[in-house]
Amino acid sequence: MKVDIKSENGTAIAALRGEIDHHSAKSAREQLDSFIINMQPDVLSLDMSGITFMDSSGIGLIMGRHKLMRECGGRLEVKSPQESIRRVLRLAGIERIVRIT
């Protein structure tokens, strides 16, 4: 999975591409956490339009970043997941915790 983060005026967009599983989530987690801790954005939007597969490892990835963003005084959002990804998100009830657009 590839992570490309762009930031402007306190709002950051992390474009994720590829597949999210237990193997790939580790490096994405490290990249995102490093960015959150160093840049302290007000909003971090995970653009998931480029994610072609996600199992429940992605739920852990999103929830962990949601928690870290809150601890840093910011907010996490999830943007443009494909339908197959939305089904996993719905199963986990993520939409009750994190805004999905």
Next chain:
Amino acid sequence: MEILNEIRFSMPSLSANESAARAAVSAFIVQADPTVEELSDIRTAVSEAVTNAIVHGYRGTSGRIDLVLRLLPEREIYIRVRDGGCGIADVKKAMEPLFTTAPEEERSGLGFSVMESFMDRLSVRSRVGQGTTVTMRKKLAAHGS
């Protein structure tokens, strides 16, 4: 059980093999002409089962994961994922949503919930110290439906 086609393979419990298992499953079941959604469901369920074997079964150790993929009559897919890891002391509890023994790895505890939701049947047999066998079945929609 009448078996129309079958492949078996074994792989070391490396996390890099999670995607390899999904690729093998995709390649096998494409002969049954699944819908995009069915293929996605089965790949996700297999990914969960293999990840469980790596993260929980062989936690802190390593071993082999054996997969059996079968095409059964009436477009039914059968998948068995077996590890020889530590086993599960309480399968019922392990299958409860959000239960996890690896929260520090951000495991959500939803692996079995995903398998149950995305497949038609799920069976988990385990013995402490001997490993776990997960068996799943899914019947693909009839052509033209």
